[in-house]
Amino acid sequence: MQSPLSLLRKHGIRPRKRLGQCFLCDPNILEKIVRIAEVRDTDTVVEIGSGIGVLTALLARRARRVIALEVDRRLVDVLQAELGGTRNVEIVHGDVLAYDFASARPDQEDGKGRITVVGNVPYNLSSPIVLRLLEYRDAIERAVLMLQREVAERLAAPPGTKDYGPLTVAVALYTRPRLDTRVPASCFSPRPDVESRLIRLDMLAEPLCRVDDPALFRHVVRSAFAKRRKTLLNNLRDADLPVARDAIPSLLDALGIDGTRRAETLSVREFASLSNRIGRGQNP
Numbered sequence: 001m002q003s004p005l006s007l008l009r010k011h012g013i014r015p016r017k018r019l020g021q022c023f024l025c026d027p028n029i030l031e032k033i034v035r036i037a038e039v040r041d042t043d044t045v046v047e048i049g050s051g052i053g054v055l056t057a058l059l060a061r062r063a064r065r066v067i068a069l070e071v072d073r074r075l076v077d078v079l080q081a082e083l084g085g086t087r088n089v090e091i092v093h094g095d096v097l098a099y100d101f102a103s104a105r106p107d108q109e110d111g112k113g114r115i116t117v118v119g120n121v122p123y124n125l126s127s128p129i130v131l132r133l134l135e136y137r138d139a140i141e142r143a144v145l146m147l148q149r150e151v152a153e154r155l156a157a158p159p160g161t162k163d164y165g166p167l168t169v170a171v172a173l174y175t176r177p178r179l180d181t182r183v184p185a186s187c188f189s190p191r192p193d194v195e196s197r198l199i200r201l202d203m204l205a206e207p208l209c210r211v212d213d214p215a216l217f218r219h220v221v222r223s224a225f226a227k228r229r230k231t232l233l234n235n236l237r238d239a240d241l242p243v244a245r246d247a248i249p250s251l252l253d254a255l256g257i258d259g260t261r262r263a264e265t266l267s268v269r270e271f272a273s274l275s276n277r278i279g280r281g282q283n284p
Contacts, residue, residue, distance in 0.1 A: 007052045007082070021072070023051055024120050024146065026187035030055050036180055036200055037118050037144040039063050044106045048096050048119025048129065048145075053079045059118065060089050067104050071095050097128055101136035114141035114203075123148045123194065127167055130155065133201070137174050143201045149182060152197035164264045166221045172268045173208050173217075175201040209272045216242070217275040224263035224271070232266070233259030243278050251277055 050068035157163035180198040223239030
């Protein structure tokens, strides 16, 4: 396989800023992504933003099937030129935020298998893409993503830290996150203004704890973090919740949660208990 820079020159590709295109050019990091993903010869891998196909080619050497998902028509043409004849590579022109990951699941004797997702994610779409993957958690076994370093560290942040937020809570409910290699800007072309980091998300067989109403859970978490400097009690009082404002203090007391705490100090289990109790109103 040709080097990423030579492929860019060969096809006359100039990255599009509006798509957040920064092509990973370091062969050691490309190889490391494949190792972290633990790709096996029985796996189906969906690659987000396949670009010029360098990582795609490495994945195809290990996986049974690789679905190369790319939104840029120019790069789809490059992928067709470079990998169109590769037996186990399927090139899809499409938007990751509209892609049905469940459609990629391999058929197995005991039902539908699960897929692996890898990708060098555009920094401006990190949160929507992570949430999209969580939506398809039943179809996905693991995801290995290249993200802006601050975003990756936010996904794995513990409670009580400034990086802990709504996205952290969502990720912790459904996955086991594991931070990996920090990747300097010099590994990309064009060079981004930020450092990147790899993170692996292993989807849990069951959520970390019971959540009766996932939509309400998300709303409660977002409301709790609405203004980070305000207390949990004040943020919940200002939120549009299915309980009366004046019932919130006693509801928190019943759960043993101090209303003067701030949202970033609550564990995922505490958020789940809070959401479940709000969903039941005043009933225990």
